[in-house]
Amino acid sequence: MSNQKKRNFQIEAFKHRVVVDPKYAEKTWSVLEHAIHEIYNHNASGLSFEELYRNAYNMVLHKFGEKLYSGLVTTMTAHLKEISKSIEAAQGGLFLEELNRKWNDHNKALQMIRDILMYMDRTYIPNAHKTPVHELGLNLWRDNVIHSSKIQSRLLSMLLELVHKERTGEVIDRGLMRNIIKMLMDLGSSVYQEDFEKPFLEVSAEFYMGESQKFIECCDCGDYLKKAEIRLNEEIERVTHYLDVKSEVKITNVVEKEMIASHMMRLVHMENSGLVNMLLDDKYEDLGRMYNLFRRVPNGLSTIRDVMTSHLREIGKQLVTDAEKLKDPVEFVQRLLDEKDKYDNIISQAFCNDKTFQNALNSSFEYFINLNNRSPEFISLFVDDKLRKGLKGVSEEEVEIILDKVMMLFRYLQEKDVFEKYYKQHLAKRLLSGKTVSDDAERSLIVKLKTECGYQFTSKLEGMFTDMKTSQDTMQGFYSSHLELTDGPTLVVQVLTTGSWPTQPSITCNLPAEMSALCEKFRSYYLGTHTGRRLSWQTNMGTADIKATFGKGQKHELNVSTYQMCVLMLFNNADRLSYKEIEQATGIPASDLKRCLQSMACVKGKNVLRKEPMSKDIGEEDALLVNDKFTSKFYKVKIGTVVAQKETEPEKLETRQRVEEDRKPQIEAAIVRIMKSRRVLDHNNIIAEVTKQLQSRFLANPTEIKKRIESLIERDFLERDNNDRKLYRYLA
Amino acid sequence: MPLVCLSSPEGIEALCSDLGVDYTDVRILMLAWKLKAEKQGYFTQDEWQTGLKALGVDSLTKLKKALPELEKEVEEPSNYEDFYIYAFQYCLTEEKQKSVDIESICELLNLVLGVQFRPQVDSLVEYLKVQNDYKVINADQWINFLRFCKEISFPDLENYDATQAWPLILDNFVEWMREKQS
Numbered sequence: 030m031s032n033q034k035k036r037n038f039q040i041e042a043f044k045h046r047v048v049v050d051p052k053y054a055e056k057t058w059s060v061l062e063h064a065i066h067e068i069y070n071h072n073a074s075g076l077s078f079e080e081l082y083r084n085a086y087n088m089v090l091h092k093f094g095e096k097l098y099s100g101l102v103t104t105m106t107a108h109l110k111e112i113s114k115s116i117e118a119a120q121g122g123l124f125l126e127e128l129n130r131k132w133n134d135h136n137k138a139l140q141m142i143r144d145i146l147m148y149m150d151r152t153y154i155p156n157a158h159k160t161p162v163h164e165l166g167l168n169l170w171r172d173n174v175i176h177s178s179k180i181q182s183r184l185l186s187m188l189l190e191l192v193h194k195e196r197t198g199e200v201i202d203r204g205l206m207r208n209i210i211k212m213l214m215d216l217g218s219s220v221y222q223e224d225f226e227k228p229f230l231e232v233s234a235e236f237y238m239g240e241s242q243k244f245i246e247c248c249d250c251g252d253y254l255k256k257a258e259i260r261l262n263e264e265i266e267r268v269t270h271y272l273d274v275k276s277e278v279k280i281t282n283v284v285e286k287e288m289i290a291s292h293m294m295r296l297v298h299m300e301n302s303g304l305v306n307m308l309l310d311d312k313y314e315d316l317g318r319m320y321n322l323f324r325r326v327p328n329g330l331s332t333i334r335d336v337m338t339s340h341l342r343e344i345g346k347q348l349v350t351d352a353e354k355l356k357d358p359v360e361f362v363q364r365l366l367d368e369k370d371k372y373d374n375i376i377s378q379a380f381c382n383d384k385t386f387q388n389a390l391n392s393s394f395e396y397f398i399n400l401n402n403r404s405p406e407f408i409s410l411f412v413d414d415k416l417r418k419g420l421k422g423v424s425e426e427e428v429e430i431i432l433d434k435v436m437m438l439f440r441y442l443q444e445k446d447v448f449e450k451y452y453k454q455h456l457a458k459r460l461l462s463g464k465t466v467s468d469d470a471e472r473s474l475i476v477k478l479k480t481e482c483g484y485q486f487t488s489k490l491e492g493m494f495t496d497m498k499t500s501q502d503t504m505q506g507f508y509s510s511h512l513e514l515t516d517g518p519t520l521v522v523q524v525l526t527t528g529s530w531p532t533q534p535s536i537t538c539n540l541p542a543e544m545s546a547l548c549e550k551f552r553s554y555y556l557g558t559h560t561g562r563r564l565s566w567q568t569n570m571g572t573a574d575i576k577a578t579f580g581k582g583q584k585h586e587l588n589v590s591t592y593q594m595c596v597l598m599l600f601n602n603a604d605r606l607s608y609k610e611i612e613q614a615t616g617i618p619a620s621d622l623k624r625c626l627q628s629m630a631c632v633k634g635k636n637v638l639r640k641e642p643m644s645k646d647i648g649e650e651d652a653l654l655v656n657d658k659f660t661s662k663f664y665k666v667k668i669g670t671v672v673a674q675k676e677t678e679p680e681k682l683e684t685r686q687r688v689e690e691d692r693k694p695q696i697e698a699a700i701v702r703i704m705k706s707r708r709v710l711d712h713n714n715i716i717a718e719v720t721k722q723l724q725s726r727f728l729a730n731p732t733e734i735k736k737r738i739e740s741l742i743e744r745d746f747l748e749r750d751n752n753d754r755k756l757y758r759y760l761a
Numbered sequence: 762m763p764l765v766c767l768s769s770p771e772g773i774e775a776l777c778s779d780l781g782v783d784y785t786d787v788r789i790l791m792l793a794w795k796l797k798a799e800k801q802g803y804f805t806q807d808e809w810q811t812g813l814k815a816l817g818v819d820s821l822t823k824l825k826k827a828l829p830e831l832e833k834e835v836e837e838p839s840n841y842e843d844f845y846i847y848a849f850q851y852c853l854t855e856e857k858q859k860s861v862d863i864e865s866i867c868e869l870l871n872l873v874l875g876v877q878f879r880p881q882v883d884s885l886v887e888y889l890k891v892q893n894d895y896k897v898i899n900a901d902q903w904i905n906f907l908r909f910c911k912e913i914s915f916p917d918l919e920n921y922d923a924t925q926a927w928p929l930i931l932d933n934f935v936e937w938m939r940e941k942q943s
Contacts, residue, residue, distance in 0.1 A: 712926035735929050742901050743859065749901065754908060755926045 054093045057084045058100050064145065065101070068138045069108045078145065086148045094153030101146065105166065109135070109173035117179045125187055128180075129208050132170070139166035171216045175224065184209075188225060189232050195267070196236065207271035214273055226276055230283055233264075237287035245292050249302035251315040257288040258318055281325070290326040297336050304336050308375065316379035330385070338389045341372070345397030349404065359419075362411035366434050369394065395441045399728075403681075405448035408438055412474065413455040421466050428470050436477050443728040447688050449486060454531045456490060460497050461523060461570060482725060492529030500524050507554050520547045524555065524564070538568045538591075539616045541598040568592065569621065577637065580657025587637065588667040592617050592625045597637070605654045608647065623647040628670045634661060635668045692727060696737045699723055704747060704759040711755045770802040780825050787872045788828050791835045794847045801851050842907065848873045849903045860897035863889050870906065878910040888934045895930055902928045916942070 050056075064081050067073055088097045112131050119127035143150065143162040150162050160168065174180060188209065191201045213221045240260065244253050261284050268277040289296075296319075297304045307315050323329030348354060348368070354361055372390050380386045398404050412435055420428055442448055459465045472494075479487040500523040507522075508514065540548065552564055571591035575598075578584050589597065595615045599606060606614075612622055626647045630640040639656040640647070699722045704710060710718075715738065716731050723729045738757065741747045750756035777784045796812030798804050804812075816831065818824045835844045848869055852861045861869070867886045874882050885906065889895075895902075905928050913921050918939065923932045 713924070716924075731924070732929065732932070735932075739899075739901065739928055743899050749926070754905070757926075 054088060054091070054096055057088050057093075058096060060084050061088075061097070061145070062100060062104055065104050065108070065138075065142060068141050069134075071134075073141060081145045082147070085146050089149045089153050094149055094157065097146070097149055098153065098157075098159055101142070101162070102165070102169070105142075105169050106173060109169055113174045113177050113180060116174065117177075117183075124183065125205055125209055128174075128184065129205060129212075131174075132208075132212050135166070135170055139163060142166070167216055171220060175213075175216065175220070181224070185224060185228055189229065192229065192267070193232075193236065196263070203270050210271050210273070221273060226273070226279070229276075230279055233280060233283050234287055237284055238291075241288045241292055245295060250296050250299040250304075251302060251307070251312065251318075253292075253296060254315065254318045254322060257284075257322060260284055260288060261322070285322075285325045289322050289329065293323070293326065293329065293332055297332055304333060305340050308337060308340060311371065311375065313375065313378040316375060320380050320383075330383070334386055334389050337386070338393050341390065341393040342396055344368070345393060346400060349397055349401040355401075355403070355407075358407035358410040359414045361407050362438070365394075365398070365438060369434070369437070391441070394438075395443075398438065398441045399443045402444070402447075402685075405442050405444050406451045406681075406684075408435065408442070409448055409451035409455050411435065412452070413459065416459060416466055416470060416474075417464050418466060420470055425469075428467070429473065432470065432474050432477060435474075436481060439478075440481065444688075445482065445486075446691065446726045447685075449726075450531070450684060450688055450691075453490065453493075456493060457531050460493055462572070486726075489529045492526055496525050496529065497523060503555065506558075507551055510554065511550065514547070514550070518543055518547060520544075520551060522551055522555075525567075533567055533570065535565045535567065536569055536618060536621075537566055537616070538595055539614060540568070540591075540595060544594075568595075579637075579655070579659050583660060584664070585659075585661060586665045588665065589629075590625065590668075590670050592621060593629060593668060593670070596622075596625060596629070600638075600655050605652055607652045608649050611653065624670055626653065628668055630656075632668075635666065637666075637668065692729075692733070693737060695723060695726070696729060696734055697741060699729075700734070700737060700741060701746060701759075704757065707759070709750070709756055709758050711753075712757070713755075715757060773802060773804065779821055780828070782828070785872070787876075788832060790848055790851070790872065791831050791844065792828075793851060794835065794844050795831060798851070801854055842904075845873060845907050846900075846904060849900060860899045861903075862897050863895070866898045866903070874907070874910060878915075881910045881915050884916070884938060885934065888937050892930075892933065892937070894933060898930075902930055905931060 061081060061084055064073075064076050067076055085097060088094065112135070116124065116127050116131055139162070143166070146162055153159070154161055159165075175184065188206070191206060195201050210221075210225065213225050237260070241257075244256050248256065261281060264280045264284055265277060268274065268280060272280075304316075304319065306312075307319070319333065320330070323333055345368070348361075348364060354364065369390075376382060376386050376390065401407075415431060415435075420431070423431075439445070439448060456471075459471075465471055475487050475490055475494075478490075503524060504521060507520075539545075548566060555564060556562065568591045573589055573591055573594035575587045575589060575594060576584065577587055577597070587597070592615070595617065596611055599611060599614055603610075608622075608626070611626070612619065615622070617625065623646075626638070626640075628635065630636055630638040630647075630653060631645055636656050637659050639654045641652045641654070642648075644651075696719060699719045700715065703715065703718045703722070716734055719734050720729045720731075738747065742749065742757075745760055747757050748760055750758055773789070774784055777786070777789060782788055792812075793801075793804070795815060796804055796808045798808050798812075813819065813824070816824065816827050818827050834840060849861065852865055852869065853859070867889055870882050870886055889898075909927070909931055916938070918935055921927070921935050923935065
């Protein structure tokens with residue numbers, strides 16, 4: 030055959046109509062129908078896949094797809110109805126098991142059937158727009174089994190019953206639940222939702238409504254929250270084990286609503302165990318739990334925040350208005366710091382450092398600190414105490430921490446200029462008496478104030494430090510150019526630049542001769558090197574160390590004020606002096622003199638003088654003598670002057686008045702600055718801008734601003750607009 | 762007809778009696794305004810002649826007859842504020858003076874606003890006499906008195922807003938009135 034010419038074989042179609050045996054379709058269908066029966070009866074092993082596939086293929090090919098399809102539907106439906114009956118017949122708990130088993134069977138059968146009918150699935154079905162086999166199988170299951178009247182409600186109630194059992198603590202077959210639920214999910218999300226999820230959520234809502242009611246009656250807040258948290262976690266776990274993951278947010282919403290949102294106010298305000306009690310007792314765990322649960326519900330966190338804020342404000346208000354607590358400024362400020370620490374801890378430990386809570390804390394502190402107009406003074410006194418002795422022996426980091434805490438309180442002050450005034454006074458006293466524990470700490474605080482308030486705030490304070498340093502140099506220069514004085518009394522002068530130091534009334538008294546001569550020498554020396562300056566001695570601010578020998582030969586070194594020195598030196602030339610004689614000789618103002626004498630004659634352990642009569646107060650008819658019997662354990666005796674560190678009432682008034690006076694030019698300067706740049710501005714805007722500009726120093730009073738505006742109008746800096754009298758215009 | 766030169770207070774007093782008008786009558790003030798007289802109690806020759814021309818009179822009798830018309834002219838809204846301000850400035854007798862003492866202000870208020878705003882003037886005068894924040898009134902405060910009478914309903918003071926740009930003295934006045942009323 031190898032040499033024969035090759036001929037292509039061509040297959041031609043039959044030229045006549047091929048008639049297929051009409052019974053062919055019937056026969057073929059029966060085979061397939063039989064196969065389906067066998068498959069459902071678990072007899073598939075005897076079947077030939079290839080033969081069945083071919084049969085189905087042929088049917089479709091010969092245009093019998095319709096018959097095949099409808100046959101499939103009918104057959105499958107009949108089987109499913111049978112299956113349905115057997116499931117219905119199952120008793121009690123076996124119902125779900127039977128359902129599950131039959132479902133698995135059906136899926137397996139469906140798979141095989143689909144494989145057999147694959148050709149139809151791919152050709153006839155799309156062309157005829159019919160439901161594909163697999164989907165058809167699911168739909169038929171749904172309609173004939175799940176939605177059969179005897180099964181549908183029974184299935185749902187069984188599922189819900191199992192969930193309820195689990196909620197009450199029983200163990201259930203989770204695997205079975207998972208399979209059943211998965212079956213519903215496979216049948217379509219609408220089946221899952223309608224046949225299970227919706228009713229599940231409703232029933233859950235009822236359940237939790239009851240639960241929460243029961244608990245709220247008998248539990249305290251902390252316990253209730255624990256229970257709520259447990260339930261919430263339970264539900265989440267339930268979802269991961271046997272529900273659709275999309276149900277998680279829905280069921281947690283139900284729990285949140287029923288257990289938390291509905292009872293939110295009652296929980297927060299629960300007597301003896303609510304939020305306020307938790308705050309007072311630093312119950313971090315309970316507070317943290319409350320935060321985590323409440324953040325899940327609308328307004329949860331804002332509720333906690335509001336209650337915390339009003340509680341804080343209440344406590345703060347009590348703190349700053351309690352007369353008892355106000356007696357000791359240092360204690361007062363320490364209490365404020367402690368309270369702040371407490372709440373800082375609560376917010377960081379229990380409230381996740383939530384910024385909105387931090388803000389609420391800050392605004393509460395700002396509110397009540399400024400309720401007491403002595404707060405600026407007290408904070409300065411606290412700092413004073415720390416810098417005098419409180420910080421002794423404290424490490425550098427500790428110092429920084431304490432100063433930072435003070436700065437934090439300072440920031441809350443509305444009247445920062447009042448603080449500045451007191452701080453200056455206290456700093457002056459510290460510097461002049463050499464009583465500061467740490468220069469570094471002083472400087473560090475100045476730097477912090479500068480960072481906070483700008484250069485202007487601290488420039489004068491820095492000037493004070495400079496004066497102290499310069500004075501040291503001046504003294505060195507004085508003594509090195511006056512070597513003849515080294516044997517006499519030692520003079521130490523601090524030259525204070527008037528603008529930098531707190532204003533003092535300049536009162537001089539009559540110094541003892543030796544001292545006044547020495548002072549004159551210093552004055553000429555100083556003015557010799559600094560022209561155009563004027564020196565005035567502040568005798569009310571100085572101190573002196575005197576060596577004294579008493580009647581029995583006791584020697585002591587007395588550390589006294591300048592005034593006291595003047596008085597004592599008089600007794601070098603007289604044994605007994607009347608009050609009036611002392612007053613005349615020294616020229617010390619009466620109130621100061623009385624205090625001065627009192628501290629030397631009426632204070633135990635410091636009574637270097639004796640008074641006749643021996644009353645407690647100094648009367649103008651009294652006489653004073655040296656106390657020859659004076660004794661003290663110490664060689665060096667410090668005689669302070671009877672003076673209160675805290676301001677007296679009239680002093681307080683005076684300081685406040687000065688502060689008010691100082692504010693006027695600042696307000697005017699702000700008004701002029703603003704008007705100069707804006708040219709024309711209406712009343713409300715001026716008030717707002719001026720207030721904003723001055724905010725870092727003090728809270729400007731709108732009435733005061735108005736007064737200043739009127740004053741500026743009178744002095745022709747501003748005018749009112751002719752047409753709109755609410756507008757002001759800058760006059761160049 | 763050239764009239765007698767009235768460069769003195771006595772001259773003006775004489776003029777007043779000739780016109781049959783009291784020296785303190787508001788119409789004399791109105792005349793001063795019309796004449797644009799600069800100095801209180803004096804009319805210069807120039808002011809007198811220019812003013813009479815403006816009034817369209819050349820004799821005392823005609824002047825007397827012209828007074829009611831003058832009143833009407835002053836009361837016209839376009840002139841009234843001008844007249845009101847003039848009344849204040851007329852009281853600034855010293856060279857650098859910017860304010861007028863309370864006593865005089867009270868009299869001036871009576872004179873100038875008394876007819877149109879009697880209740881306001883009575884209360885305001887009473888207040889000015891009892892308060893002691895201010896011893897004198899300046900031009901800004903003066904003009905705002907008129908504004909007050911025109912804009913603020915009285916005596917209920919319903920529409921007075923202290924946060925607006927009213928001078929402080931009026932804020933205090935309103936507060937005083939409200940306290941009295943309660």
